[in-house]
Amino acid sequence: MSEATPEKQKRLVLIDGSGYIFRAYHGLPPLTRKSDGLPIGAVSGFCNMLFKLIKENRGDDAPSHLAVIFDAGSKTFRNELYDQYKAHRPPAPEDLIPQFPLIREATRAFGLPAVEMENFEADDLICTYTHLAKKDGFKVTIISSDKDLMQLVDDDVSLMDPVKGTLVGREGVIEKFGVPPELVVDAQALIGDSADNVPGAPGIGVKTAAQLLLEYGNLDNVLARASEIKQEKRRQTLIDFREQILLSRQLVTLRCDSPTPVDIDTFILKEPEQDVLAAFLALMEFNTLAKRVGGNSLSLLQASSALDKLPTAPILRPLYGAPKKGPAEAAIQPVHRETYECVQTMEALEKWIACAYEAHVIAIDTETDDLSASHSGLVGISLAVGVNQACYIPLAHTSNEGFDFGDGGGLQQIDFKQAIAALKPLFENPTILKVGQNIKYDLSVLHRHGIDVTPYDDTMLISYVLEGGVHGHGMDELSELHLGHTPITFKQVAGSGKQAKSFKYVGLKEATEYAAEDADVTLRLWHILKPRLAQQGLLTVYETLERQMPATLSEMELAGIRIDPAILQSLSHDFGTRMNAIEQEAQALVGRPFNMNSPQQLGAIFYDEMQLPGGKRTASGQWATDVKVLEELAESGQPLARMLLDYRQMAKLKGTYTDALVGYADKTTQRIHTSFHLAATPTGRLSSNEPNLQNIPIRNAEGRKIRQAFIAKPGHKLISADYSQIELRILAHIGDIPQLKQAFARGDDIHAMTASEMFGVPMDEMTSEIRRRAKAINFGIIYGISGFGLANQLGIERGEAGRYIETYFDRFPGIKAYMDVTKAFVNANGFVTTLMGRKIHIPEINGKGAIKSFAERAAINAPIQGTAADVIRRAMMRMPKALLDAGFATKMLLQVHDELIFEAPDAEVETVMPLIKDIMSNAYLPAYEISVPLVVEAHAALNWDEAH
Structure with a gap:
């Protein structure tokens, strides 16, 4: 390449970046960076195409x-x-998606402008620059396969097909559209464009459009003289759809007056800075292309330094893992709390914000006066920008007699609104990575004060992806495990029990040491744990199954779901009345009063007074009367045991739900804001508390009555979208069971089909009892059920149950093969994986006897349940944007296992349900292909029970 001389004809080449990107992406197999698994296939293809273009366009025609x-x-x-x-x-x-910013950086690394403008398409900018260049005497070549750009072709403007490398001039446009370039817009207005969803005129294609335009001269004439057209259908279409056609013309017409973010003089082609280009190629690990380009060979640290010459180079570091000097080694240095700063002036805060911009990766943490993310008050914020470089910004501490706030007892804080306004640009800056520990909580708290944190990483979730099932993922445990450091506990600064106080009353010295340490430790953990994702091949799992979930769940938690307190209070009264009745009936049966909740008294009644056989004593010497014992006694015909089971169920429903839920509701909105937990189960399933909405019974009438208390707000409906038998479908795929896969594809009753296969009963002669047995086996197999367990469940002899299972495996050998392979794998490796790559550790596999058997059953279930959990996570992460992009006001409120709950305006219900079902049904794409259709059933009603 060489700079142009004044004597030469000025030639402008404009590359349609999007066309290059998608050609690069689809034209090459998937490629990831070896050091960390970052997808770079499109970046590689783009760089090679750019280099080839520049290399081949030298000399007089350059x-x-x-x-x-x-x-x-x-x-x-x-x-x-x-x-x-x-x-x-x-x-x-x-x-x-993560390759888009890298491709822009690649463009700049080659010394070329990367131009874009909000609210305008690339085609509009290309049109505008073409228009300006022609005025200035340029010849223009547009490299794109976008047919919309054919409207720009003339004697001074040509279009180059990037695939074929051929130029498209006036004749090429006529060959494509049947009309010259000046009529392309009119032709497209009639034809429409399915790719862009431009409606056009129904039934009018390229030939008809060309015929009309060549006959009448232009679109305005066609529409003005539509009544003269002989063909009735064509005539009526032009008359009926006149406004739609004119709208289509507006949509396809390129804007030649769009704003130009940079001047055309900056497009002068020149040699790239060799060290910058070499730096970029080294960081991307494009070694072959680096050799072809030539220039300096740089180490990674030299590359990182040279990259600073790119104006937006910071993007490459925190978000995509560009190397730094020894972060993991630095992270394990001793913690020095005395270095932490309490920030009490705007001047000090501005210095820390400047440091944060320099650091590119920071840790953040919020301190509040309550555990509720939806209602707590923000007391302070801590930042960490490096090892032992952390601060605490008190915002709402309150003087309380007896506590020392430092500096002679004074309490100096920055004005709350002023501090928030200063921190907001930092926390929302896309080039600064914010790291948090269980960052979902911080996202919610900060959102309520107008700050939407992005981008972010969560050390809790990184640890969860790396070692789910091995240990807990709380900050204190991770700190001791990876840093050998025991952090200050909340109880140490705020007390416990009756002595506990709100954090807003904690002295600033103690608050600073505690809060700043949390941020410091979190940042250290990130430096240690994040690289391991790439090293262990789990970066994609984190990015596609975890990273976006905190923001998704934060939005759901803040939305909450409305309840009707009157229904719950009525149910509480009913359950209490029934408990009293059961208690009186039980005492009458025994012949004397006794405590229904006393295991000691119940054991004495069953085994000392009634002399029932088979009693077992606990370690304390008392008779065992747990639920399993009571169920066995009830099945053997003991009415007292059945009464006790009913009593306990009523007590649980009353205490856990109908009494408690009212207390959780916001007094103003009557909405409950549960807290979802992302790292609580080894398989990826979510849990929730305050309150727990995952375990409301749905298999009995009482549990369903509780769901009736969850209602939509006025003018809205609740939508329940539920995966149908998702775990059985995944089992059919994993085990490659032809009969099950075919039955699911046909939409058959899967339990009846299984019964027919097992017991040789034709489908039209199926009884409910035979189907019930097949259903018990279908679901039992997922959990590795034994002959003993199936016998108890069906109330049959153990030998008969064993024969059922043998028959099942004979009919569906793929399931037995899957179970055997899974057992062997978990015994050899200590973990299993889901279809999406989530690693589920099962440390109990190293136990003996019953413990090992339990671990093997867990291993059989984990890939199935875990894959189902992965699928719904992917659906949840995609849902908010999909709803927003489609213009819906519908909100996702709850996730309960395989079910998502939405609140939709009445007018949207029928149109939004197909979108919800489509996203859920195809959530596994493009990461994986599942050979069984995932069916989603969706219903809408005024309350949760009726919608389910």
Whole structure:
């Protein structure tokens, strides 16, 4: 390449960046960076295409000016004209999304402008720059396969197909559209464009459009003289759809007056800075291309330093793992709390904010006066920018007699609103990575004060992906495990029991040591744990199954779900009345009063007074009367045991739900804001508490009555969208069971089909009892059920149950093979994996006897349940954006195992349900192909029970 001389014809080449990106992405197999698993296939292809273009365009015909034009976002002014414009386009592939900013950096590394403008498409910028260049005497070549750009072709403007490398001039446009370039817009207005969702005129294609335009001269004439057209259908279409056609013309017309973010003079083609280009190629690990390009060979640290010459180079470091000097080694240095600073002035805060911008990766943490993320008050914020470089910013501490706030007892704090306003740009800056421990809580607290933190990492979730099932993932435990450091506990600074006080009353010295240490430790953990994701091949699992979940769940938790306190209070009264009745009936049966909740008294009644056989004593010497014992006694015909089971069920429903739920509701909105836990189960399933909404019974009438108390707000409905038998479907796929897969594909009754296969009973002669037995086996197999367990469940002899299981494995040998392979794998490795790659550790597999048997059963179930959990996570992460992009006001409120609950305006219910079902049914794509359809059933009603 060489700079243009004044005597040469000025030639401008404009590259359609999006076309290059998708050609690079789809034209090459998936490629990841070896050091950390970062997807880089599209970046590699883009760089090679760019290098080839520049290399091949030298000499007299070389461009004097060159720029790459990108789309800035999915929404433009055209969406304001027509909300369905490009609305049906699927989201970009998940492994392509992190490559978009890298491709822009690649463009700059080659010394080329990367141009984009919010609210305008790349085509509009290309049109504008082409228009300006022609005025200035340029010849223009547009490299793109986008047919919309054919409207720009003339004697000074040509279009180059990036695939074939051929130029498209006037004749090529006529060959494509049947009309010259000046009529392309009119032709497209009639034809429409299915790719962009431009409606056009129904039934009019390229040939008809060309015929009409060549006969009448232009679109305005066609529409003005539509009544003269002989063909009745064509005539009526032009008359009936006139406004739609004119709207389509607006949509396809490129704007030649769009804002130009940079001047065309900056497009002068020049040699790239060799050290910058070499730095970028080294960081991307494009060794082959680096050799072809030539220049310096750089170490990674040299590359990292040279990269600073790129204006937005910080993006490459925190988000995509560019190397730093010994972060893991630095992270295990001793903790020095005396270095932490209490920030009490705006001047001090501004210094810390400046340090944060320099650091590119910071840890953040919030301190509040309550555990509720939806209602707590923000007391202070801590930041860490490096090892032992942390601070605490008190915002709402309150003087309380007896506590020392430091500095002679004075309490100096920055004005709350002023501090929030200063921190907001930092916390929302896309080039600064914010690291948190259980960051979901912080996202919720800060959102309520107008701050939407992005981008972020969560050390709790990184640890969960690495070692789910091995240990807990709380900060204190991780600190001791990885740093050998025991942090200050909350109880140490705020007390416990009756002596406990709100954090807002904690002295600033103690608060600073505690809060700043949390941020410091979190940042250290990130430096140690994040690289392990790539080293262990788990980076994709974190990025696609975990990283976005805190923001998704935060939004759900803050939305909450409405309850009707009157229904719950009525149910509490009913349950209490029934408990009293059961107690009186039980005491009458025994012949004397006794305590229904006393295991000691119950054991004495059953085994001392009634002399029932088979009693077992606990370690303390008392008779065992747990639920399992009572169920066995009830099945043997003991009415007292049945009464006790009913009594305990009523007591649980009353105490855990109908009494407690009212207390959890916001007094103003009557909405309950549960807290979801992402790292609580080894398989990836969510749990919730305060209150726990995952375990409300649904298999009995009483549990369903509780769900009736969960209601939609006025003018809305609740939508329940539930995966149908998802775990059985996943089992059919994993075990490759032809009969099950075919039955699911046909939509058969899977339990009846299983019974027919096992027992040789035709489907039309199936009895409910035979189907019930097959259903018990189907679901039992998922959990590794034994002959003994199945016998208890069906009330049959153990030998008969064993024969059922043998028959099942004979009919479906793939299931037995899956179980055997899984057992062997977990015994050899200590873990199993889901279809999406989640690693589920099962340390109990090293136990003996019953413990080992339990671990093997858990291993059989874990890939199935874990894959189901992964699928619904992927659906949840995609749902908010999909709803927003489609223009819906519907909100996702709850997740309960395989079910998602939404609140939708009445007017949206029928149109939003197909979108919800589609996202859920296809959530596993494009990461994996499942050979069995995932069916989602969705219903809407005024309350949760009726919607389910």
